[in-house]
Amino acid sequence: MITTSHVWLRRSATPMAIAAIPAILFILLFVFYAGWTIWTSFTDLALLGRKSVNPNFVWFDNYIRLVTRDGFLASVWTTTVFTFFSAIVGQCGIGLLLAILLKNSRFKLKSVVEFAILFGWLAPDVVAAFMWNAFASSDGMINVMILQPLGFEKVNLLNEYAIEVVIIANIWKGTAWSYLLFSAALDTVSKEVIEAAYMDGANALQRLRHVLLPLLRAQIATNLLFVTIWTYAFFSLIYALTGGGPGRETEVLSIYMYKQAFDVGKLGYGSAVAIAMMLIVGVLSVFYVRQSKDQTK
Amino acid sequence: MTANLKKSPAQSVSTNVLLAMLIIVWLSPLSWLMMTSVNPNPSGGFAVPTSLTFDHFLTAMSGTSLRQFLNSLLIAFSAATLTTILAALAAYPFSRLNIPYKNTILWSLALLRILPSTAIIIPVFLTGRALGLLNTGGVVLVLTLMNLPFAILLLKNFFDTIPPELEEAGYMEGATLRQGLMYIVLPLSRAGLAVIWFMAFTSAWNEFLFPFLMLRSDQAFPMAVGLYAAFGQYGATDYGFLTAYSIIYTAPAIAVYFMLKRNLTTGFAGVGVKG
Numbered sequence: 001m002i003t004t005s006h007v008w009l010r011r012s013a014t015p016m017a018i019a020a021i022p023a024i025l026f027i028l029l030f031v032f033y034a035g036w037t038i039w040t041s042f043t044d045l046a047l048l049g050r051k052s053v054n055p056n057f058v059w060f061d062n063y064i065r066l067v068t069r070d071g072f073l074a075s076v077w078t079t080t081v082f083t084f085f086s087a088i089v090g091q092c093g094i095g096l097l098l099a100i101l102l103k104n105s106r107f108k109l110k111s112v113v114e115f116a117i118l119f120g121w122l123a124p125d126v127v128a129a130f131m132w133n134a135f136a137s138s139d140g141m142i143n144v145m146i147l148q149p150l151g152f153e154k155v156n157l158l159n160e161y162a163i164e165v166v167i168i169a170n171i172w173k174g175t176a177w178s179y180l181l182f183s184a185a186l187d188t189v190s191k192e193v194i195e196a197a198y199m200d201g202a203n204a205l206q207r208l209r210h211v212l213l214p215l216l217r218a219q220i221a222t223n224l225l226f227v228t229i230w231t232y233a234f235f236s237l238i239y240a241l242t243g244g245g246p247g248r249e250t251e252v253l254s255i256y257m258y259k260q261a262f263d264v265g266k267l268g269y270g271s272a273v274a275i276a277m278m279l280i281v282g283v284l285s286v287f288y289v290r291q292s293k294d295q296t297k
Numbered sequence: 298m299t300a301n302l303k304k305s306p307a308q309s310v311s312t313n314v315l316l317a318m319l320i321i322v323w324l325s326p327l328s329w330l331m332m333t334s335v336n337p338n339p340s341g342g343f344a345v346p347t348s349l350t351f352d353h354f355l356t357a358m359s360g361t362s363l364r365q366f367l368n369s370l371l372i373a374f375s376a377a378t379l380t381t382i383l384a385a386l387a388a389y390p391f392s393r394l395n396i397p398y399k400n401t402i403l404w405s406l407a408l409l410r411i412l413p414s415t416a417i418i419i420p421v422f423l424t425g426r427a428l429g430l431l432n433t434g435g436v437v438l439v440l441t442l443m444n445l446p447f448a449i450l451l452l453k454n455f456f457d458t459i460p461p462e463l464e465e466a467g468y469m470e471g472a473t474l475r476q477g478l479m480y481i482v483l484p485l486s487r488a489g490l491a492v493i494w495f496m497a498f499t500s501a502w503n504e505f506l507f508p509f510l511m512l513r514s515d516q517a518f519p520m521a522v523g524l525y526a527a528f529g530q531y532g533a534t535d536y537g538f539l540t541a542y543s544i545i546y547t548a549p550a551i552a553v554y555f556m557l558k559r560n561l562t563t564g565f566a567g568v569g570v571k572g
Contacts, residue, residue, distance in 0.1 A: 003395045006461055012474040016390040023387030026445050030409055033417035040419055098319070107316055116323035122551045124503040126521045127543045130528050131326040134536065141329055141343045172323065204308075233413030236505035240525045257415050262510065267419050274415045281413070 040271040047265035055268065062272035072273060074248065075256040076280070079232060082167060082252055087231035090171030092223055095178025100212065103186045114179075121176030129240035132169040133158065162242050162250045170237060174230075178223050185219040221292030225285055232281050253277045330540050339537035353541035361515055362542055365523035369502060369546070372433060372519050376440040377498035380448050381490055383441070388452035389482070393461065403453075409446040414506050422510060431511045436519075439507050444497045455489035456482070495553050502550055520546040 004013060041062055045055035066072040098117070102110055120128065135141050136157035143154050157165050189212065197211045213220070235254040238244070244251035244259065251259070253273065261270025325343075333339045334353050336346035358366070396402070421439055425431045430438065459482060467477045505521040512518055515526060524546060528539055 004393060005395070006393055007465065007468065009393055009474070013390075013394060015474070016394065020387040020390050023383040023445060023449060026383065026442050027406070027409070027449075030412075030417065030442055030446065031405075033420040034412065036420040037416055101312060101316065105312070107313055109316065109320060112320055113316055113323075116320050116327075118554070119327050119551070120323060122554050123543075123547050124505075124521060124550060126505055126524045127547050128326075130524060130539060130543055131330060133528060134534070134539075135326060135329070137534075139340065141325065145343050172326070229411050229413075233415060235415070236521075240505065254413070254415050258418075258506075261419055262422070267423075271419050274413075274419070277413065278416055285411075 037271045037274055040268055041275045043268045045267040045271075047262065047267055049265075052267075058268070062269045063276070065269060066272060066276055071248075071256060071260075072276070075251055075253050078163070078248075078250065079252040081163065082170070082234075082238075082250075083228060083231045086167040086170035087174070087227040088224060090167065091174045091178045091227050091231075092220070094171065095175045095223075096182050096216075096220070098175070098179050099182035099186055100208070103183065117176040117179055120172045121174065123173070125173070125236035126240045128169060128173050129237050132165060132172075133241055136165045158242060159246050162246055166238050166241055166250050169241060170231065170234070173237060174227065178227060181219065181223050182216070185216055189215050218292045221288050225288040225292075228284055228288070229281050232284070233277065330543060333536050334540035334544055336537065339535075339540065353537040354545070356538050357541040357545055362520075362523060362538075364516055365518050365520050366545065368433065368517060369519040369521070372436055372440070372508070373498045373501040375437045376444065376501040377494045379437065379441045380444045380497040381494045384445060384448035384452050384493060385486075385490060388449050389456055389478075391449065391453045392456035403450065406446040406450050410450070414443065418506070418510065421507070425511055431513070433512070433517060436508050436511050437501075439511070440497075440501045440504055443507075444500060448493045448497060452486075452489060452493055455486060459485050492557060495557050499550055499553050 004010060009016070042057060042059060043055040044051055044058050044061070046052045098113070101107075102113060107113070123131075137143075138154045138156040140157075142157060148154065193211060193215070194207060197207045202210065233254050234252065235258065238250055238252055239255050239258070242250045244255040254277070257270050257273040257277065260273060261267050329343055332344065332346055335349045335351065336344060337348055337350045337352075338344075338346075339353070356362070390396075391399070391402075422431075425435045425439075428435075463481050463485075464477050467481050472480070503521065504519075505525065508519050509522050509525070512522065515523065518526065520542070524539070524542055527542070528534055
């Protein structure tokens with residue numbers, strides 16, 4: 001049972017345990033909700049109508065529907081493309097590159113660079129969505145400042161290149177987190193190692209490839225783990241920016257799930273999408289954790 | 298990098314050009330936001346205003362949008378305070394007592410932390426509808442629920458760093474549990490509690506999905522949903538009002554970050570090292 005090695009707390013264990021009860025209830029509710037979603041995914045529970053009161057237990061019907069109908073698989077693909085380019089290539093790649101470039105650099109505007117990418121990160125999702133919406137509109141800054149001077153026609157980028165805009169907006173938004181993490185990680189790399197490689201005649205690319213990347217392997221894997229999990233389930237920025245459109249071009253899994261559950265009203269099917277999403281993220285996480293542990297062997 | 302690692306002039310020039318371009322790309326949304334918010338003739342394009350006006354800010358600070366600002370404050374303040382109090386009450390015993398399956402519980406808290414909102418949103422909606430909690434109070438409770446696992450984890454680690462000898466000394470001098478907590482533990486954990494409070498505040502301040510799902514009238518919306526409703530619905534976008542609104546909405550999040558910068562950076566280092 002609950003014990004303590006601290007003499008002064010021996011008599012206080014009970015009041016302390018009582019004080020913890022509200023938080024424990026909240027945590028249990030959280031777990032209970034997750035279980036409830038699993039249960040719902042095996043029913044045909046609906047938002048409205050008869051099935052909102054008397055849902056049927058339908059076994060794996062919802063999960064079979066996931067793979068036999070187009071919507072879900074198309075959405076998995078969109079989410080994967082979005083995550084790969086915006087989180088893995090964009091945020092993690094640019095964040096790492098920036099951290100290396102700015103470490104010990106005497107670039108006078110270093111703090112401006114840091115503030116610039118931090119602003120993207122700190123701005124609320126909906127503000128970022130509004131700014132990129134205005135930017136990409138047919139009389140927005142990208143058209144007026146870049147495309148028109150170059151002689152291109154006015155184009156509503158959110159209609160023509162929606163997925164690209166969403167990816168760039170998310171890189172703009174999220175790079176700071178990776179940058180901060182890598183910046184802190186680089187502090188732990190000793191200068192001597194880099195200098196030794198330099199003395200041995202390794203050029204910048206070789207130093208990066210054979211010295212720095214192996215040293216940072218664990219941190220890169222950790223960073224990839226976090227940004228992948230977040231980006232895979234990201235909702236607000238994309239939803240506010242495109243609503244999943246035009247058509248279904250930017251309908252990532254979280255938006256697909258939200259629409260199926262609350263617009264179409266199929267709560268059971270929506271739950272199955274949510275659970276499938278968690279399974280995908282879980283598999284990816286296990287992969288990354290393996291990668292980061294290989295190093296110690 | 299260091300004195301030994303001199304770059305060729307061409308290399309450092311190209312690096313600087315690259316960084317300068319990066320600044321331009323990253324700051325152009327911000328500069329557009331600033332310029333448009335004080336421009337009497339706002340547009341989606343980039344224009345340096347010829348005269349200044351603060352009318353847009355006045356509009357954004359009155360009527361429905363002021364109401365939404367206050368809603369955001371109320372939601373974020375209540376959720377942050379509730380999260381901090383509940384987390385502190387649970388984290389202290391967690392740090393000091395030997396609880397069975399402690400490590401398992403810690404791991405489950407970490408897992409809950411990465412669970413996406415979509416995993417619980419349907420039950421949240423169903424209970425909210427059944428209990429009449431599709432209102433501000435319900436949003437506060439849900440955001441507390443979402444923040445709590447991480448808050449407990451962080452505070453538990455924080456309490457672990459406070460040496461128990463201090464409390465023991467207090468006990469020897471005859472201090473009760475309440476006195477020990479009030480005069481020894483609480484003053485020492487002020488920084489940790491502040492970090493938790495501000496992190497919960499920022500995350501509730503930014504939250505879009507739950508208030509979007511749970512609130513139905515623009516009088517009840519926090520700023521995230523208010524801004525979305527304003528630029529999502531109308532054909533002709535009022536850029537002046539929306540940019541001013543965005544700046545008012547963004548400012549607290551940035552202010553909080555710079556107030557806490559040092560503590561947060563330490564936290565990041567921890568993430569990188571622990572894995």
